[in-house]
Amino acid sequence: xxxxxxVATRDSYGSALxxxxxxxxxxxxxxxxLAGATKTNIFQKAFPERHFDCGIAEANMxxxxxxxxxxxxxxxxxxxxxxxxxxxxxQVRNTIGYPHLxxxxxxxxxxxxxxxxxxxxxxxxxxxxxxxxxxxxxxxxADDVEARQMVKAAYEMEGPVYMRxxxxxxxxxxxxxxxxxxxxxxxxxxxxxxxxIATGIMVPxxxxxxxxxxxxxxxxRIINMATIKPLDEExxxxxxxxxxxxxxxxxxxxxxxxxxxVCSLVSERCPVPVKRIGxxxxxxxxxxxxxxLEQFGLCADNIVKQTKALLGK
Numbered sequence: 001x002x003x004x005x006x007v008a009t010r011d012s013y014g015s016a017l018x019x020x021x022x023x024x025x026x027x028x029x030x031x032x033x034l035a036g037a038t039k040t041n042i043f044q045k046a047f048p049e050r051h052f053d054c055g056i057a058e059a060n061m062x063x064x065x066x067x068x069x070x071x072x073x074x075x076x077x078x079x080x081x082x083x084x085x086x087x088x089x090x091q092v093r094n095t096i097g098y099p100h101l102x103x104x105x106x107x108x109x110x111x112x113x114x115x116x117x118x119x120x121x122x123x124x125x126x127x128x129x130x131x132x133x134x135x136x137x138x139x140x141x142a143d144d145v146e147a148r149q150m151v152k153a154a155y156e157m158e159g160p161v162y163m164r165x166x167x168x169x170x171x172x173x174x175x176x177x178x179x180x181x182x183x184x185x186x187x188x189x190x191x192x193x194x195x196x197i198a199t200g201i202m203v204p205x206x207x208x209x210x211x212x213x214x215x216x217x218x219x220x221r222i223i224n225m226a227t228i229k230p231l232d233e234e235x236x237x238x239x240x241x242x243x244x245x246x247x248x249x250x251x252x253x254x255x256x257x258x259x260x261x262v263c264s265l266v267s268e269r270c271p272v273p274v275k276r277i278g279x280x281x282x283x284x285x286x287x288x289x290x291x292x293l294e295q296f297g298l299c300a301d302n303i304v305k306q307t308k309a310l311l312g313k
Contacts (some may be wrong), residue, residue, distance in 0.1 A: 006145075006169035009201075010108040012147035014039030015077060017106075019148070020155055021047045024076075027155065028074060028258035030065050032058045032079040038108045038165075040078045058083040061093040062103075066260050069101045069127040074155055077103060081164055085126035096160045096177045097133040103161075104154045110164040111251035112279065112296055115289035122284035128256025131229045137182060138229040140164040142203035145171045146226055146276050147251045149180035157182060164200065166251075168289045171204045174200060183231035191221035194307055195239035198249040199225050199258050202277075202298060206249055209303035216304070218311065240270040251298055254278040275310045276304060 020027050021043055025262055028050045035041040035053065054061035058079050065075040077084070083108040085092070089308045113121045130138045135160065141147035147165060154161040173188075178293035184254060188203070197205035203224045210222040221243055225232065240246060246266065249260035259276030264279045267274055293299055298304075 004034040004171040006171055008167060008169045009141050009144065009147040009165040010039045010167060012144045012149060013106050014042035014143070014296050016148040016151035017043040018046050020152060021050065023113055024074075024155070025098055026074050028052065028068055028073050028075050029161035030054055030061050030075055030077045031313060032056060032061050033081065034079055038078040038106065040106075044287045054107040055240070058088040059088045062088045063095050063290040065103045065192075066095040066101050069103050076106050077105040078108065080121060081107035081123040081126045082121050085129045085162070086123060090127055093133050096138055100135050102111045102158055104164060105162045107162065108165045109167045111166070111192055112284045112298065113166060113251060113289040115167070115264065115292060116284035116286050119283040124251070124253045124279045124284065125256070126162070126164060127228055127250070127252050127258065128200070131256065131261070134159075135159060136229065136304060137153075137161045137227070139182070139227050140200040141226050142200060142224050143170060143174055145172060145174035145176065145178050150226065153180055153182050164252040166201050168201065170201045180226065182230060183227050183230045185227070185233070185235040186224040187221065188224055189220065189222035194245045194247060194311060195221040195223060196249065196303065196307065197225050197236065197239065197258070197262060198248045199228060200251055202249040202251055205298065205300045206303060207309045208300035209307070212300060212304045213307060215284065216308070218307065218313065225258060226256050228261060231265060233265055236262055236265055236268050240266045245310055246272050247303065247310060249298070249303055251275045251280050251293075254280055257281070257300065273310060275306050277306055
C-alpha cells in the first residue's frame with residue numbers, strides 16, 4: 001500500500017472546520033491548549049475571532065461550549081480523547097448530554113496508535129463512556145474523505161456528537177463521490193462466509209484482511225461502521241442472517257465499544273457467534289504506533305487468524 005495516499009484524520013478534522021467556517025457564521029471552535037496537535041489551528045489561522053483557546057482546562061472548555069450553544073452558535077470543542085471523554089466526562093454528561101445541547105466534540109489521539117505518548121494518553125475507553133450518555137451520537141471515521149464529510153454531517157444535525165480522530169496517517173480508500181450518512185454503515189466487500197465489521201483506522205486493515213481471506217478461499221463481507229451509536233442495526237442484522245458469523249474490529253477496548261454494541265444487538269434479535277478484536281482489558285504502553293497495533297493484534301494478519309479460528313479453519 002506504499003503508493004496509497006495517507007492522511008491522519010485529525011488533519012481532516014482541521015481542514016473540514018476551515019471549509020465549514022468559510023460558509024457558516026455560527027460555527028466556533030474551542031481548544032484546550034492543543035490546537036497544533038488537534039489541528040484546529042488550521043481553523044484558527046483562517047478565523048482567529050471564532051477560535052477560543054480555553055487553556056489546559058478541558059472541563060471548563062466543555063462548559064463554555066455548552067453556554068455558546070445556547071446562544072445559537074455551533075461549538076466544536078477539541079482535545080485529546082483521554083481528556084475529552086475521560087477528564088471532562090461529568091461536564092459532557094451533565095452540561096451537554098442531559099440538556100441535549102448542540103455541542104460537537106472532536107476528540108483526537110484516541111487508541112493505541114497514539115504511540116510513544118503511552119498508556120496515560122492511549123484512550124481505549126472513549127466509545128464506551130460516550131455510548132452510555134443518552135442521546136449522544138458517537139462516530140469514528142476510517143479515512144480522510146469520510147472524516148471531512150463526518151464533520152459537516154455533525155454540524156448539520158441537531159444534538160450532541162462525539163467524534164474520534166486519529167493521530168497516525170491512514171490510507172485514503174474512499175473516492176470524492178462517497179457520501180457519508182450518520183447512522184449508516186457501508187459494505188466495502190460482499191461475502192457470505194463471515195462478516196467483518198470494523199471502525200476507524202481498523203477499516204483499512206479489515207479491507208486487507210478480506211483480500212487475504214479470499215486467497216484462502218474464505219468469502220468475507222467487509223463492513224465499515226463509522227457510526228458506533230446509533231448503530232446501523234439493519235445492516236448488522238442482515239450480516240448476521242446472511243453470513244452466520246461476525247468478527248468486529250476496533251482500536252478500543254473490547255468492553256463497551258463497537259463489538260459490544262454488535263453483540264448486544266445480535267444476541268437479542270439474531271444470535272450468531274461473534275469474535276471481538278480490540279484491546280483485551282489492558283492498558284497500552286509507549287512504543288511506535290505501527291509496532292503497538294501489531295502487538296495488540298490490531299492488524300490484518302490477526303484479523304485473518306481470528307476469522308479462520310471462528311470458522312474452524
